[in-house]
Amino acid sequence: MAELCIRDMDVTLGQRDVLRGASLRVRPGELVVLLGPNGAGKTMLLRAVLGLVNRRRGRVRLDNDDPALLSAAERARRLSYLPQSRPLAWPLRVRDMVALGRFAHGASPGRLGNEDAGAVERALAACDLQRLADRPCDTLSGGELCRAHMARAMAGEAPVLLADEPTEALDPLHQYQVLSLIRAYADAGNGALVVLHEAALAARFADRLAWMRDGRIVADGTPEQTLTPERMTEVYDVRATVRRIADDWVVAVSGPA
């Protein structure tokens, strides 16, 4: 279990302020979704937490440590990262690709210790990939490949997951499946900070929604508190109808505001 705490973070790239005073907390067992239009700074926030871009101001604490100051391997053991762009240079087998998630534990695809092999099998099982484990990744469908990347991120068994658009380019069923996986990961006591584009999907699964615009977090709270037509206008510049039906949410966008 670990708690991620971001306070007053500023990031400047060239002349542009891409993050301004961002503060956010992800507690153990919590799934927090970052929402916001393109260019709002969601990806940059994840990258700044990891230390992949320099922060100009502010502090990030993973328990008592700044992830940017940890060695790459220790950071990876405590903070799992699923980037937005997920190229695969070589057609690895699914099992080998998932095993890369154990890199920081000293494992490599050709050489897995018992503990590493166990973690890989658990991740494959959680993502329903056992049947595909020996297939080369370039023979998978988009949804299968996405699950394989999720399994890779889970195989490290880090207490906090940062996932950047894990459902990008997936059909509704697969989006639902991937979010269920992340929900189960959080329910096991882990923290998850996930960038998404679909507000309704986010509200269905998240404990909290953090709304971003122009590098700022403009709202942070439960779906009940923050998912409103006014918020959709404020953040996305659209007119929208929002309705809650039991656990599900419907967000219908009817046009520009």
Next chain:
Amino acid sequence: MTDRGVLLALAAAVLTALAAACLVGSTPLGGERVLAALAGGGSAGDRVVVWEIRLPRAVAALVVGAALGASGAALQGLLRNPLAEPGVLGVSAAAALGATSVIYYGIASAGALALPMAAVAGALAATALLTAAARRVGSVVTLILVGVGLSSFAGSLTALLMNLAPHPFSLSDMLNWMLGTVANRSFDDLLPAAPFLAAGLAILFAGRRALSALTLGEEGAAGVGVDLPRTRRLVVLGAGLATGAAVAIAGAIGFVGIVAPHLVRPLVNHDPARTLAPSALLAGLILVLADIGVRVAPTDAELKLGVVAALLGAPVFIWIAAKRRGTSG
């Protein structure tokens, strides 16, 4: 086949090829006489043929191939590009430039280590430059073009140096450096380059685990815990040392660093780290066999080993390049 099976099969093939290299040649020498000479017996003439002519030459081909095969596999892993290779990227040409500048300006007489050190310096400069360029350009195709440019530039500087050299030189000397050969090498010629070659291979093998993770791209690799700057330094240093030493021994031999990893990859499930060792063995094997071919080919002037390597390798290079679709790569 398991990884171990692949390695054992290749090692057995390499030993067989070395034995064949001792047996084959212009002086007919039977198996018994070769064995006797290898064991230190037999006639003085037989010992000269085996120990001073055939074996050193075959061993030179083997270690040069191993260095180029491992360097190629490591560069391909780092740059995530099956076309990256010391020859294509101009690393070999830069090493040859370093070597020739030392020879033609008489610095080589400063000590046996001057030649390999100059070749290694040239190779290191080229690998460092390319890795820096790779971060800037992003596109792997562009990077290959940078390498081709670097190769031509180093080649023409080599030619210029020779034109201006204070000592007389022959065109065949230049061809030796630019095309590559292991003819007339003795074990004494291998010795000065050996420590650089061994260090380069050791560094490449020490850093190979991160190459697997780089399959995920740089951001993904950083995410799973790869120290990217350290990985870049290791591959630049390892490939520079190994390629520089190989060029100091045999001149610039191209393409073998592409062909061997390409053939090996399907056998190890395309895992870049596991490609290294079998690529080194296979590239060594290819050069030992090609050199036997060079020696028995019925030509007046001896064929250059590098020419044969290019004849075999260039079509493979073109084939891989043509197979890569679109501009995404």
